[in-house]
Amino acid sequence: MSAISLKDVYKTYRGKVHALRGVSIDVHDGEIFGLLGPNGAGKSTLVKIMMTIIHATRASGTVLDLPIGHLDGLRQIGYLPEHHRFPEYLTGTQVLHYYSALCGVDRSTRKKRATELLDRLGLCGWGKKRINTYSKGMLQRLGIAQALMNHPKLLILDEPTDGVDPVGRREIRDLLSELKDEGHAIFLNSHLLSELEMVCDRVAIMVKGKVTMQGTIDSLTNASKRIEIEIDCSPPEWTREAFDKVEGQKMTKLGDDSTIVQPMIDRLRAEQFTIRSVKPVRESLEDLFMRAVDHIDNPGSHGSKE
Numbered sequence: 001m002s003a004i005s006l007k008d009v010y011k012t013y014r015g016k017v018h019a020l021r022g023v024s025i026d027v028h029d030g031e032i033f034g035l036l037g038p039n040g041a042g043k044s045t046l047v048k049i050m051m052t053i054i055h056a057t058r059a060s061g062t063v064l065d066l067p068i069g070h071l072d073g074l075r076q077i078g079y080l081p082e083h084h085r086f087p088e089y090l091t092g093t094q095v096l097h098y099y100s101a102l103c104g105v106d107r108s109t110r111k112k113r114a115t116e117l118l119d120r121l122g123l124c125g126w127g128k129k130r131i132n133t134y135s136k137g138m139l140q141r142l143g144i145a146q147a148l149m150n151h152p153k154l155l156i157l158d159e160p161t162d163g164v165d166p167v168g169r170r171e172i173r174d175l176l177s178e179l180k181d182e183g184h185a186i187f188l189n190s191h192l193l194s195e196l197e198m199v200c201d202r203v204a205i206m207v208k209g210k211v212t213m214q215g216t217i218d219s220l221t222n223a224s225k226r227i228e229i230e231i232d233c234s235p236p237e238w239t240r241e242a243f244d245k246v247e248g249q250k251m252t253k254l255g256d257d258s259t260i261v262q263p264m265i266d267r268l269r270a271e272q273f274t275i276r277s278v279k280p281v282r283e284s285l286e287d288l289f290m291r292a293v294d295h296i297d298n299p300g301s302h303g304s305k306e
């Protein structure tokens, strides 16, 4: 089964804003998939299309193996919208009941799951309090609890850690990993690149309505793998031949085969150089992201597509 398989999604707002320009995305069953992109890239537009809050100008593909917007599919999705606003006169428990009732969850299941989820999201004891007394991070946790009330096969979270402090973000990350282990597929939008890097199996980078890269972080950064050696002074002349790059006190060899640099290390040691560090390095998600943005602004420069 595929969680999401979208092909050539286009969205033009009011005939002039080309928010999506042929987006294709595949989210496999049971994985955490991160969609990242700068502000205005079209991430929320794509999510809203999957949730039928707006309609695509053109789209094909499936969500949970059903056509986009099929009610049987929507019932099995948990959704956290971007900048959600729950009615402020409701209590936390009432929010959970209200939205899951709309989703068709029966009363006794709602009662049981509301208590469980408030506890799981660190809101134990807050269920009876009105949400206008909640902090921003607490509202966000409540939003995630709300998305889990129908025990969804697929979770779609638009900026789940928005407004949450570092401790809370880590808790949400751990929760997402647990949910994945329990068999939920998770699709999330975020700007927080280092967080996505820690939690996602695969990512797509969207810039100006197009996906420029898609795949595992490992496959996307494979070509950038290298080994860096740092010594305590300027490297000797022979290193310019032996390494791919020599700069300052650092020498770089492309690839991730550490056996290749062993003779160089031996020679440096024999010549009495002090080695400060030997480390494998690869592009971070942030580097990839910057490369994707640069690629759209300067097509034909660099960047890859899978």
Ligand SMILES: Nc1ncnc2c1ncn2[C@@H]1O[C@H](COP(=O)(O)OP(=O)(O)OP(=O)(O)O)[C@@H](O)[C@H]1O
Residues within 6 Å of the ligand: 013, 014, 017, 018, 019, 037, 038, 039, 040, 041, 042, 043, 044, 045, 046, 082
């Ligand atoms: N209702 C709308 N009417 C007209 N244009 C819109 C509408 N909603 C979004 N847009 C435009 O569509 C583009 C994509 O917006 P979208 O909200 O999908 O971006 P995003 O990637 O989610 O951005 P952010 O990271 O800021 O949340 C932007 O240029 C935005 O101005």
Ligand SMILES: [Mg+2]
Residues within 6 Å of the ligand: 043, 044, 045, 082, 158
């Ligand atoms: Mg958005």
